[in-house]
Amino acid sequence: MDTLTDVTDASASPGLPLSPSLRRRSGATHDAVSLTDFAHKHSLALTRYAFLLCGDQHRAEDLVQDAFLSLYRRFGETLPIAAPLAYARKTVTNRHLAWARTRSSGEIPVMEVPERPVTPHYDLQQEALRAALGELPDRQRAALVMRYFLDLPDREIAATLSCRRGTVRSLVSRALSALRADPSIEGAGYDA
Amino acid sequence: MTPDLEQRLRSLFAQEAATVTRPAPWPDSAAEYSAPGDHPAVIAGTPVNGREPALAGWPADPGQRPSGRWRHLVPVLAAVAVIAIVGTVAATTLRPTIDDVAVADPGTDADREETVDPAALLTATVDASGGIILGVTAGGSADGTAASTVDIYEDALCPSCWEFEARHHWAIAEGVRDGTFVVRYRLLNILDGTSRSGDYSTRACAALLSVARIDGARPGVFPAFHQQLFAARHHPSGSPGELTDQQLADLAKAAGASAAAQQAIVDRDDYQAALDTADGNYRELDRLHRLSDRRMGTPAVVAGEGLVDPHDGAWLERALTPPR
Numbered sequence: 001m002d003t004l005t006d007v008t009d010a011s012a013s014p015g016l017p018l019s020p021s022l023r024r025r026s027g028a029t030h031d032a033v034s035l036t037d038f039a040h041k042h043s044l045a046l047t048r049y050a051f052l053l054c055g056d057q058h059r060a061e062d063l064v065q066d067a068f069l070s071l072y073r074r075f076g077e078t079l080p081i082a083a084p085l086a087y088a089r090k091t092v093t094n095r096h097l098a099w100a101r102t103r104s105s106g107e108i109p110v111m112e113v114p115e116r117p118v119t120p121h122y123d124l125q126q127e128a129l130r131a132a133l134g135e136l137p138d139r140q141r142a143a144l145v146m147r148y149f150l151d152l153p154d155r156e157i158a159a160t161l162s163c164r165r166g167t168v169r170s171l172v173s174r175a176l177s178a179l180r181a182d183p184s185i186e187g188a189g190y191d192a
Numbered sequence: 193m194t195p196d197l198e199q200r201l202r203s204l205f206a207q208e209a210a211t212v213t214r215p216a217p218w219p220d221s222a223a224e225y226s227a228p229g230d231h232p233a234v235i236a237g238t239p240v241n242g243r244e245p246a247l248a249g250w251p252a253d254p255g256q257r258p259s260g261r262w263r264h265l266v267p268v269l270a271a272v273a274v275i276a277i278v279g280t281v282a283a284t285t286l287r288p289t290i291d292d293v294a295v296a297d298p299g300t301d302a303d304r305e306e307t308v309d310p311a312a313l314l315t316a317t318v319d320a321s322g323g324i325i326l327g328v329t330a331g332g333s334a335d336g337t338a339a340s341t342v343d344i345y346e347d348a349l350c351p352s353c354w355e356f357e358a359r360h361h362w363a364i365a366e367g368v369r370d371g372t373f374v375v376r377y378r379l380l381n382i383l384d385g386t387s388r389s390g391d392y393s394t395r396a397c398a399a400l401l402s403v404a405r406i407d408g409a410r411p412g413v414f415p416a417f418h419q420q421l422f423a424a425r426h427h428p429s430g431s432p433g434e435l436t437d438q439q440l441a442d443l444a445k446a447a448g449a450s451a452a453a454q455q456a457i458v459d460r461d462d463y464q465a466a467l468d469t470a471d472g473n474y475r476e477l478d479r480l481h482r483l484s485d486r487r488m489g490t491p492a493v494v495a496g497e498g499l500v501d502p503h504d505g506a507w508l509e510r511a512l513t514p515p516r
Binding site: 044047048049051052057060125126129130133144145148149176179180185 | 197198200201202204205206207208209211212213
């Protein structure tokens with residue numbers, strides 16, 4: 001399975017106006033990667049990542065399409081940057097967080113949550129954990145996804161969220177504390 | 193034993209992610225992309241490669257958009273223009289109203305004859321609850337047995353309080369000097385949250401306490417500092433600004449405070465006392481508002497047992513009329 005963790009897979013062309021974190025990695029010069037290959041190789045993994053951020057497959061696909069489009073508009077058909085995957089992941093994350101900030105105007109609160117279809121793997125405990133994840137602030141959830149799904153080091157998470165490493169640790173720690181404090185998640189507490 | 197939370201998160205994420213399959217419209221093979229135009233990321237009607245630069249000075253590199261810095265320049269300039277316009281309008285409409293009442297008030301101050309500020313004679317003492325009581329030294333006609341006490345509740349960040357002081361400080365000082373009443377300032381910090389530093393009201397209260405405590409016995413110092421602190425010109429028009437500790441100390445110096453008092457302000461010697469008194473004053477004011485039908489707010493004037501309307505021009509008379 002393709003993953004999102006191979007951040008240094010691609011080419012580099014020093015001197016382009018990139019963010020410092022991306023520029024730092026562009027030490028060696030490789031052949032530029034084509035956007036087509038890049039999209040084909042990583043679209044599924046990026047979509048899965050976006051899905052874990054937002055919980056909606058259609059929105060996840062939109063986020064990834066937007067990320068590819070912004071890559072294309074910025075660089076054209078070839079990507080002369082060291083870590084296009086980190087770039088795309090950051091775009092997906094930023095767009096999701098920006099959308100999440102404004103969605104209060106579009107979200108309709110309901111008295112009772114509509115019933116969800118029961119999947120074959122239905123697990124009451126997993127369901128409670130999933131619901132609790134949905135309640136977390138978006139940046140905290142994004143940090144959890146990057147750490148526990150992508151297994152990214154804090155340095156990469158910090159670059160994606162545009163924050164310091166200490167902030168990443170605090171986001172993750174607060175998210176875990178909130179989950180542990182949730183009474184509906186059995187056995188998550190420290191004393192379990 | 194239940195697996196630990198981190199392990200459960202890993203398995204949940206993996207399980208959830210596995211439900212996402214490759215989107216249908218995306219070809220399975222890279223070979224199916226025949227031309228850049230067929231790229232799934234390209235939305236119809238957005239030719240990018242080879243287009244003309246939109247503005248002179250932007251990079252002519254085909255396919256490269258202007259850098260983020262330039263792209264954001266226009267909205268930033270627009271925002272600056274809007275702020276400038278709003279600021280100008282606010283400066284021309286708000287400032288005169290505050291300054292006008294300071295120099296010529298048609299109500300209570302219209303008939304004043306003295307040119308010497310009566311506040312120059314006033315001293316200040318701090319009572320046990322942190323209230324600052326204005327008194328007089330020789331020169332005034334008060335004998336220390338004034339008929340009534342007027343409590344004035346203020347927050348240093350409250351524009352209404354600035355206006356109240358600008359409008360009435362002369363009449364207040366005259367009343368105290370002549371022994372008509374005693375004024376006790378009771379400071380609040382309810383607007384701390386609106387200040388950039390998060391505690392300007394408390395710091396201002398502490399500075400007032402320091403000056404009253406250290407230099408209260410010297411006539412005119414505390415009233416001058418208090419008046420300066422509540423002068424709207426120290427705060428940017430439109431939004432409540434704030435002063436740093438050093439600026440507070442400089443203001444005290446300009447009002448004639450001693451070096452010890454200035455140092456006490458910078459060192460925040462009375463910060464805890466300010467927190468305590470503001471807390472007590474808030475509770476007292478809250479209690480009084482519960483007894484009346486008035487909405488909680490500053491400035492608040494309490495004479496005897498009851499609240500009087502500070503926005504009423506005749507509030508002093510009302511404050512001095514014994515409750516029936």
